[in-house]
Amino acid sequence: MLNPDQIIKVQSALALIKRKLSEPRIRRVLGVSMFGLFAFGLVASFWMRPSMFNDIQWDKFVIVIFVLAPLMTAANILTIKETACLSGVEISYLSAFRVLVMSSAANNLPLPGGPVVRIAVFCEAGATVKSASLANLAGGILWMGATFTIAGAFALSINSLFGIGLFTVGVGLCVFGARLCASLPGRIVNGLRLFLISCSAAVLYCVALYHAMAALGAPTGLPEAFVISVAGVVGAALSPTPSGFGIRESLSAGLASTVGAAPAVAFAATALVYLTMLGLLALSAVIFSASPLKHHFSQKTNSTQMNDLL
Numbered sequence: 001m002l003n004p005d006q007i008i009k010v011q012s013a014l015a016l017i018k019r020k021l022s023e024p025r026i027r028r029v030l031g032v033s034m035f036g037l038f039a040f041g042l043v044a045s046f047w048m049r050p051s052m053f054n055d056i057q058w059d060k061f062v063i064v065i066f067v068l069a070p071l072m073t074a075a076n077i078l079t080i081k082e083t084a085c086l087s088g089v090e091i092s093y094l095s096a097f098r099v100l101v102m103s104s105a106a107n108n109l110p111l112p113g114g115p116v117v118r119i120a121v122f123c124e125a126g127a128t129v130k131s132a133s134l135a136n137l138a139g140g141i142l143w144m145g146a147t148f149t150i151a152g153a154f155a156l157s158i159n160s161l162f163g164i165g166l167f168t169v170g171v172g173l174c175v176f177g178a179r180l181c182a183s184l185p186g187r188i189v190n191g192l193r194l195f196l197i198s199c200s201a202a203v204l205y206c207v208a209l210y211h212a213m214a215a216l217g218a219p220t221g222l223p224e225a226f227v228i229s230v231a232g233v234v235g236a237a238l239s240p241t242p243s244g245f246g247i248r249e250s251l252s253a254g255l256a257s258t259v260g261a262a263p264a265v266a267f268a269a270t271a272l273v274y275l276t277m278l279g280l281l282a283l284s285a286v287i288f289s290a291s292p293l294k295h296h297f298s299q300k301t302n303s304t305q306m307n308d309l310l
Contacts, residue, residue, distance in 0.1 A: 041249055042271060045264035052268065055217020064215060068208040069276045073284075075201040076100050079139060080118065082194045087127040087135035088185030095121075098288060104281045107236075115140075131184055138180035139194055140237055145173030146198040147233045150206075154223040158259050166230065205229050205273070209252075212269035213261070224259040228252050228266050232273075248274065 046052060080103075081096040091099070099121050103114030115136045122132035152167025174195065181191025209232075210225040220228075235248025249270045256266030 036246075041246070041253070041267050045253075045268045048264040049218070049262060052216045052218070052265065057215045057217065060211045060215035063211050064208055064273065065276050068204060068211065069273075069280050072201065072204045072208065072277060073100070073280060075197060075204055078197045079143070079194065079201065082190055082197055083118065083135050083139040084122050084125065084127070086138060086181060086184050086186035086190040086194060087122045087131040089122055089125040089127045091121070091125055097284070101281055101285045101288060104278075105285065127185075134180055135184055135186070138177050138184065138191065139198075141173050141177035141180065142191070142195045143198040143201065144233050144237055145170050145175075145177055146195060147202040147205075147230060149174060150199065150202050151226040151230050154226040155259075157223050158227065162227075162258070166227075202229065202233075205232055208273045209266075209269055212272045213265050215272070216265050216268055218262045218265035220256075220261045224256070224261045227259050228255045228261065228270070231255050231270065245274075 077093060077096045077100055080099050081091060081093060084091045084096070099118060103117040106117045107114040118136055119129065119132040122135065123129055127135070148166050148170030150170070152163050152165070152170050155163035155166055157163075177195070178188070178191055181194070182188055184191075206222070206226045206229040209229055210220065210222055213220050213225065231248055231251035231254075232244075235244030235251055237244075249267045252270040253263035253267040256263045
């Protein structure tokens with residue numbers, strides 16, 4: 001098992017690769033290509049299943065937009081706040097919300113990326129670069145582990161071999177994430193809280209996909225929705241494109257075909273959830289930019305507070 005210093009080296013190597021992929025020219029090519037894939041996928045989805053226009057369930061749309069999107073946003077805020085605690089500092093809920101908006105923008109625009117924003121904020125609050133980097137890494141691994149583990153458990157009822165594979169990978173990621181948490185200032189207590197929040201976020205995203213597919217006239221079972229939700233994690237965490245744009249939706253369609261769900265509807269439903277979250281965060285950014293409110297970061301190890309830079 002890698003020790004924390006070795007993990008930092010691996011993370012630095014991966015960050016170098018991502019920086020190369022984030023160079024303006026490459027980023028533009030990837031962005032245009034993935035936007036084309038996204039647009040083509042949506043057009044193809046509606047072309048392959050034109051009944052989606054006629055079978056829209058507006059009550060399900062309302063649930064996704066006004067209930068599940070805010071709940072997923074709240075889970076993301078808690079994730080950032082608990083990740084900060086894991087790195088050894090505390091930030092307010094409002095600060096965590098602002099960090100969420102800024103890091104989401106960094107994930108969707110040609111910037112260094114959300115993790116860089118979070119690490120910078122945690123360091124400004126008093127964390128070391130090492131603890132902030134490892135805490136972000138641990139949070140991402142626990143999120144992936146929670147999603148894979150829950151999806152694997154549900155997938156057992158569809159395909160036992162596939163379910164066991166997902167569950168095994170998920171448990172392995174959770175164990176790795178727990179070992180990382182044990183080496184950080186917040187240790188296992190904050191790590192356990194972060195894991196539980198990650199489980200909640202995974203369930204909420206799955207339920208959002210479940211309702212989005214029902215809204216588009218092709219309801220599917222929760223086990224199938226959980227398997228499809230894995231694409232959201234893989235696309236967002238591993239794709240070199242902005243926030244997994246285009247890749248996430250394509251993976252959703254691919255996974256849907258393996259569990260008997262409608263690939264076209266899965267693509268469109270994944271896009272619907274993504275665009276809903278993006279719209280909510282964009283609205284939040286506008287509100288924050290016009291807000292005169294002042295807020296502060298606070299350190300665990302120090303009673304003084306410093307002005308929030310965001």
